[in-house]
Structures are given as C-alpha cells and as structure tokens.
Amino acid sequence: QKEVEQNSGPLSVPEGAIASLNCTYSDRGSQSFFWYRQYSGKSPELIMSIYSNGDKEDGRFTAQLNKASQYVSLLIRDSQPSDSATYLCAVNPGSSNTGKLIFGQGTTLQVKP
C-alpha cells in the first residue's frame, strides 16, 4: 500500500463548478497535512495546510481532514481555468521527527471554460 494515495486523474470539471480532490494516507499517526498546486513546468506551491479534524477554508479553497478515516480532501469552489494544474497531497508522518513530507503522485485537474 502506498503511503499517500491520490487518483491521478485527470479530473475534468466545467468552469464555475466545485472540484473535489481526495487523498488517503496509511500512517495513522500522521500529524500535519498539506495541499500543493503545481503548474506544468513549475515547482509545487503550498495552498493549504490542515492539522486537526474538520474543515479549513481559505477563499475558494476548503481542506477537509478526517483522521479516523485517514482521509484528507481539497474542495475548490467556483473553479476557474487558471486552477488547471496538478494538486499534490503531502503528509508529515507520525513516525518522523525530521519534518519529512510524503507526497502522493498528484491529481491533474482540468477546468474547462
């Protein structure tokens, strides 16, 4: 089992719709969770971090964490073509005291005008 799993996609949504990106992780002791956005040819950009169960909202982005189900998701409301990118889920495993992050392979999002 992969440590951090994401559906590689592509996930295609129409402009203005809600995009839902999902991620599961295997280490039950994981403490912190991150979503990065990566445009083609660019480096990952941190867009959301979440540390406790529940929802965290920042503008059009909402991160949701459910530690019991080992599941973290990212919702993008009012999706725009500029949101088209690969979204990487990253987890700081509980077994680590070095600050390492384990990344999923990413989900490619396509927002169609």
Place this chain on the structure above:
Amino acid sequence: ETGVTQTPRHLVMGMTNKKSLKCEQHLGHNAMYWYKQSAKKPLELMFVYSLEERVENNSVPSRFSPECPNSSHLFLHLHTLQPEDSALYLCASSHGDYYNEQFFGPGTRLTVL
C-alpha cells in the same frame, strides 16, 4: 517568489562531469530539503538537514552528495551520474516544527547525457 532560490535553473551534463546545485533560502528557516521529481512518479525526498545537520538520507546513491554549510544554504554535488538521474531537483525549506510548512524553490531541470 517563495523566498527560496535555486541555481542553475537548467543543467545538462555528461556522465563523467561533476557539477553542483545550489539552494538559498531567505525565510529564516531551520530545515532544508532536497527532493527529486521524475515524470510519472511522486516527489521523492532525498535529504533533510535540520540546523545544518543531516538528519535523513533516503537511500540516495553516493553519486549525490549534499552539503549544508549554514542554515540558509544547501548544495547538492553531482558526480558520475546516470541518464536515469535526469529529473527536476527541488529544494525546500521550513521551520522544521510541528506545522512544517515547506516552501519550494523553482527547481533545477537536470539532463544527464
């Protein structure tokens, strides 16, 4: 700009060459990281430095040699690389604390001929 810079941005080298990648962070962070990103694969953590001490080495071949002279600078020395080492090499930094938000530099696109 994330406050993390990398040079060079592109590098082409032969298998017998020796080259170095440089990373500098202007964020006052204590931890620095090297990642490798190959096509169709998740980001792979290579090395972690915390307060200038290497705290993690993810079974990276010895042809990759990191150096962290101070908390703001990180190098990756390369020698006798293989074509399969061609990838995007990313540097990141963080406070190294519980929240551990990592910020990435723009990366070095390495091609080994």
